[in-house]
Amino acid sequence: MLEIQQLSIWIQTENGEKQVVRDASMMIPAGQTVGIVGESGSGKTMLCHAVMQLFRDSRRYNGDILFEGRSLLAMDEQEMRQLRGNDIALIMQNPIAMFNPLVTVGDHFVETMQAHTPVKKQQALKIAAQQLARFQLPDPSILKKYPHELSGGMLQRIMIALAASLSPKLLLADEPTTALDTLTQLEILEELALYQQQTNTSMLIVSHDLGVIAKMADTIVVMRRGQIMEYGPADCILVEPVHSYTQALLAAKDNKYSLEQLVDAWTGEVSGELYEYRQGHWVRQEETSC
């Protein structure tokens, strides 16, 4: 479905270019969920933007991203626009900032659907209401509301419903639950998981919270400072993490350390090559220990 091949990303900053992702490769097989976990600044969001090809003008790429065998980097803006929202949908973090305060929820649905299909407004609103009902928002009056009249949790659900409304083949979820309280987080994750099962959509879920990733993913990618530290089946990584950074992440999850403490505690250098520890389970070499 999606194949990221030795992707490196540079962003433009005031002090010139800065590399934010280095030689990252991964695959999202059809119908599977891949989870990327890492602290802020590890390049997870950059990967999502790269798959959507957002901010093309200000980022430079090396390597390739293949979606159903076609290179996204080689596509022109028009082809890419037709993919966005239609074949690949993105759920973004911080839903409150993501909706236009001057546009009703319903119009967000209508414009998205009309960008890809010749659907009439009334029909689009009907589909929107069905999608909302699917994500525990059965009241169709929400469609007439403006974003500031709704809570963060509702907006996040709306965002998911919006992403699901055109039945994308690949769903990217960038920190889908970060801004929410714990209970809403759980509910939304369960709804997402249910949606994934029902529709067999491929998913890439990105979070700093290993708990979220553990709940959702078939395959886990651990990232730090733009590089993959460990990459393999969730069962292996969660049970028997090989890299010391992954071990530290797991420990942090079980002991409820904050991520900040973890970042301070784990001081290992990111160096060495990825090697295949086991079939399909890659780990970055560590210089040291013994």
Add this chain to the structure above:
Amino acid sequence: MGRFLAKRLGSMLLAFFGMTIIAFGLIRVIPVDPVEAYFTMNQIPISEEGLASMREEEGYNRPLLVQYSTWLVDAMTLDFGESFVSKKSVTAELLQRFHVTLTLAATAFIMIVTVSLTVGIWSATKRGGFIDWLSRSFIFTLASMPSFWLAFVFVYIVALKWGLLPLMGWGSFAHVILPAGTLALGFIPYYIRLIRSSMLEEVNKPHVVFARARGVKESVIIRRHVVKGILPQLVTSLAMTCGGLLGGAAIIEIVFTISGVGRFVVESMFARDYFVLQGFIVMIGGLYIVFNFVADLLCALVDPRVRIKGDGA
């Protein structure tokens, strides 16, 4: 929305009231005695007794507050007294010329909106392109020239050299184009820059990125997410400009020898035609307030958050 309207109407009335105090007060502050001015104007020999009896007759000896309230009551019925010069009612004199200035200002306003929206949006969407570069250098040149000088240049080139449009005077639509264009030129550079810079700011907002991530067509993004986002700011600015156009048409009217309100007021100023000035201040001030009220309403129509807050900015 009802609450919002009531609040806005209330503050509009307050503003009207404040404006009348200023219109009344400002005239008292300038060092011209209206009665003396009247005498000079009509070449009546000035004598102390004459002045005193006139003051008594016109009520200038009464307390200021009483004078103000009688004036206000008259002003409410659009009675601003008579012009010293023509002996006609000020309201009639102003209204008679007002449609000329209004035509001028309205045409200039339409020019401002269409030109600056077109160029501004184009400039912002094709940033760094040729049009953007051209418009920005053009704006710079235009913005650094005073509008009366531009008026002379236009008259010289378009009317005198090419003979395309009538040189001066009033009558047909062709007469309106040059003066209105000149009037508009003073504001267009400002608006192009305002539209361009606020659009560039808007384009980077998360909700625009999200719209792009949903594959929404670029034209829809520009129209619905970017241009709509700058509308409240734009409308508020335009409301101020509306008043500015009406009040500021004087220079243009003088250059093009059009007998509009602006020129009339300047002439009245030289003649110390006291009541005309007062009437003009109230008229323009009132229009400013009305324009702002309309702008507030339009903003509330665009931005639902304003409707709820009620008191707005």
